[in-house]
Amino acid sequence: MALLPEKLIRIIKLPVFLLCLGPLSVLVWKGFHDRLGANPVDVITRTTGRWTLTFLLIALSVTPARKLLHMPWLIRYRRMLGLFAFFYGSLHLMTYVWLDKFFDVPMMLHDIAKRRFITAGMTAWTLMLPLALTSTSGWIRRLGGKRWQKLHRLIYLSAIAGVIHFIWLVKADLRRPLTYGAILAVLLLYRIAAWAITRFRPKEPLAVAEARPGS
Amino acid sequence: MLFKKPSDIPSSEITPKAAYLNRRKFITGAAATGAAIAAGLYLRNSGGHEAQAAGAKLTGIVKSQFSVTEAPTSFKDITNYNNYYEFSTDKYAPNGLSANFRTRPWTVAIEGLVKKPQRLDIDAITKLASLEERIYRHRCVEGWSMVIPWVGYPLSVLINKAEPLGSAKFVAFETIFAPDQMPNQRSTSVLPWPYVEGLRMDEAMHPLTILVLGLYDEVLPNVDGAPLRLAVPWKYGFKSIKAIVKIKFTDKMPSTTWNIMAPEEYGFYSNVNPTVDHPRWSQATERKIGSSIFAPKQPTLMFNGYGDKVASLYSGMDLRKNY
Numbered sequence: 259m260a261l262l263p264e265k266l267i268r269i270i271k272l273p274v275f276l277l278c279l280g281p282l283s284v285l286v287w288k289g290f291h292d293r294l295g296a297n298p299v300d301v302i303t304r305t306t307g308r309w310t311l312t313f314l315l316i317a318l319s320v321t322p323a324r325k326l327l328h329m330p331w332l333i334r335y336r337r338m339l340g341l342f343a344f345f346y347g348s349l350h351l352m353t354y355v356w357l358d359k360f361f362d363v364p365m366m367l368h369d370i371a372k373r374r375f376i377t378a379g380m381t382a383w384t385l386m387l388p389l390a391l392t393s394t395s396g397w398i399r400r401l402g403g404k405r406w407q408k409l410h411r412l413i414y415l416s417a418i419a420g421v422i423h424f425i426w427l428v429k430a431d432l433r434r435p436l437t438y439g440a441i442l443a444v445l446l447l448y449r450i451a452a453w454a455i456t457r458f459r460p461k462e463p464l465a466v467a468e469a470r471p472g473s
Numbered sequence: 474m475l476f477k478k479p480s481d482i483p484s485s486e487i488t489p490k491a492a493y494l495n496r497r498k499f500i501t502g503a504a505a506t507g508a509a510i511a512a513g514l515y516l517r518n519s520g521g522h523e524a525q526a527a528g529a530k531l532t533g534i535v536k537s538q539f540s541v542t543e544a545p546t547s548f549k550d551i552t553n554y555n556n557y558y559e560f561s562t563d564k565y566a567p568n569g570l571s572a573n574f575r576t577r578p579w580t581v582a583i584e585g586l587v588k589k590p591q592r593l594d595i596d597a598i599t600k601l602a603s604l605e606e607r608i609y610r611h612r613c614v615e616g617w618s619m620v621i622p623w624v625g626y627p628l629s630v631l632i633n634k635a636e637p638l639g640s641a642k643f644v645a646f647e648t649i650f651a652p653d654q655m656p657n658q659r660s661t662s663v664l665p666w667p668y669v670e671g672l673r674m675d676e677a678m679h680p681l682t683i684l685v686l687g688l689y690d691e692v693l694p695n696v697d698g699a700p701l702r703l704a705v706p707w708k709y710g711f712k713s714i715k716a717i718v719k720i721k722f723t724d725k726m727p728s729t730t731w732n733i734m735a736p737e738e739y740g741f742y743s744n745v746n747p748t749v750d751h752p753r754w755s756q757a758t759e760r761k762i763g764s765s766i767f768a769p770k771q772p773t774l775m776f777n778g779y780g781d782k783v784a785s786l787y788s789g790m791d792l793r794k795n796y
Contacts, residue, residue: 294766296550297617299760299766300760302766357766358770373752429562429615431664432662
C-alpha cells in the first residue's frame with residue numbers, strides 16, 4: 259500500500275491532470291452554451307477564485323495525507339496541484355484585469371492601494387509567482403533543497419492572504435470563506451504540531467522512524 | 474453568445490419573452506398539467522382568494538412619463554439574478570427557492586404617526602390606483618445594473634390614504650418574517666431579521682417612488698419581492714424593500730438593515746453616487762446585465778440618472794457624509 263511502482267505513478271498523472279482541468283472545462287462549456295447566467299463575469303470571477311483556494315488547500319493537504327496515510331508517493335502530485343492553484347489564480351487575476359477593469363492600469367493601482375480585499379488578493383497571487391517559477395527540478399537543484407524548501411514556505415502566507423481576500427470581499431454571511439479558513443487552520447496546525455514534535459521530542463523515536471526502510 | 478459574439482447584441486435580436494416562453498411551454502407541457510392541479514387545490518384551500526398569483530397577466534397598465542427609453546433587461550435575467558437574502562445569498566438561487574412562496578392571503582399594516590392606521594389586504598392595495606408601467610434604471614450597490622419595467626403606482630397614493638400627521642418625518646418599512654418559507658430567516662448568521670428599510674417623508678412622497686405590484690405585464694414574480702415592494706430608482710437597490718408587511722410613520726430616522734450590519738459601508742440615504750466609493754469597491758462604473766462579457770462597464774450616473782428630479786431633495790446636504 260505504501261509504495262506504488264514508478265510506472266503506475268506516471269500513468270495516474272494524466273487522469274489527475276485532466277481532472278484538474280475539469281473546472282475550467284465546465285466554465286468554457288457553459289460559456290459556449292450561454293449557461294453562465296445573467297452576470298457571466300461574476301461567475302467566472304467566483305469560480306476561478308474558489309478553485310484557486312481549493313487547489314491551494316489540496317496542495318497543502320499532500321504532506322499531511324502522505325504522512326498520516328503512509329502514502330509517500332502522493333508527493334509526486336504536489337507540484338502539479340500547486341501549479342494548478344497558480345493556474346486558476348492567474349485566470350482569476352486575468353478576469354479582473356481584462357473583464358472587470360479592462361486593462362485600466364491607473365484604476366487597478368488605485369484599487370490595489372485602496373481596497374484591502376484587492377490588496378490581499380494581489381498579495382496572495384504575487385506570493386505564488388516565485389513558487390511557480392522555481393517549481394522545476396532545475397530550480398530545486400540550483401537553489402539547493404533546503405533553500406528551495408524555505409522559499410516554498412511562502413505558500414502558507416499566500417493561502418492565508420487568499421482566505422483573508424475571500425473574507426474581506428463578502429458582504430454578509432461568512433460561512434463559505436470561514437470554511438476555507440477553518441480547513442487552512444487545520445492544515446497549518448498540523449505543520450506546527452509536526453514541527454514541535456521533531457523539535458522537542460527526544461532523539462530516540464526519531465531514529466527508529468528513520469531506520470524504517472522506504473519511508 | 475459569450476465567445477462567439479463579442480459586440481453588444483441589438484435589442485432587436487433578443488428573443489421576445491413570448492417566444493422564449495413558447496419554447497419552454499413545449500418542454501414543460503407535462504409539468505404544467507401537474508402544476509395546474511396543484512394550483513387548483515391550493516386555490517380551493519386558500520378560501521377563494523382572487524387568482525393573482527405570480528405569472529397572471531395584469532390589465533389596464535398605462536405608460537408613464539417617468540420611464541427611461543433604454544431597452545429593458547430580459548425577463549429571464551431580472552427573475553434569475555438578484556439579491557434576496559431571505560432565500561439565499563447566491564443571486565441565482567432565489568428564483569427556485571421562492572417558487573412556492575405564499576403571497577395570498579397578505580395584509581399590510583399601516584401604523585405610527587397617522588390619522589388612519591389600518592390593515593389593508595393586498596387585493597385592495599392593487600385596486601387603489603391605476604397601474605403604471607415605470608421602466609426604471611436599477612443600480613445595485615454591488616456594481617451591476619438593469620433596466621426594469623416595473624408595474625405599480627406612486628407610494629404617495631397609499632401614504633395619503635393613511636393621512637400622516639404633521640409630526641411624521643420618516644417612513645419605516647418591514648419585510649415579512651416567515652422562516653418556514655424563507656430558509657435564511659432560520660438563522661441570524663446572515664442578517665438580522667426581519668429586513669427593515671426607511672425613507673425620509675419627502676423621499677417617500679416623491680413621484681418617482683413607487684409601490685411595485687408587477688413586472689413586465691405580469692403580477693410581480695415571487696423572486697422580485699411579491700406581492701409588493703418598493704422601487705426607489707435613484708437609490709441603491711437594497712433600499713427598494715421587498716415583500717412588505719408593515720409601513721410605519723415615525724418622527725425619528727428609522728434603522729435600516731444594511732446600516733445596522735455595516736454602518737460605514739451603507740448609509741441611510743444610499744443615493745447612487747459615482748463619486749462616493751463603497752469602502753471596498755469603486756462606484757464609478759457598473760456592469761449592465763445582459764451586455765457582452767467583453768464590453769467595458771458603463772459609467773454610473775449621479776442619482777442613477779434621476780438627478781434632475783431628485784437632486785433638490787438634498788440641496789445643502791453633504792452627500793459625502795450623508796452617503
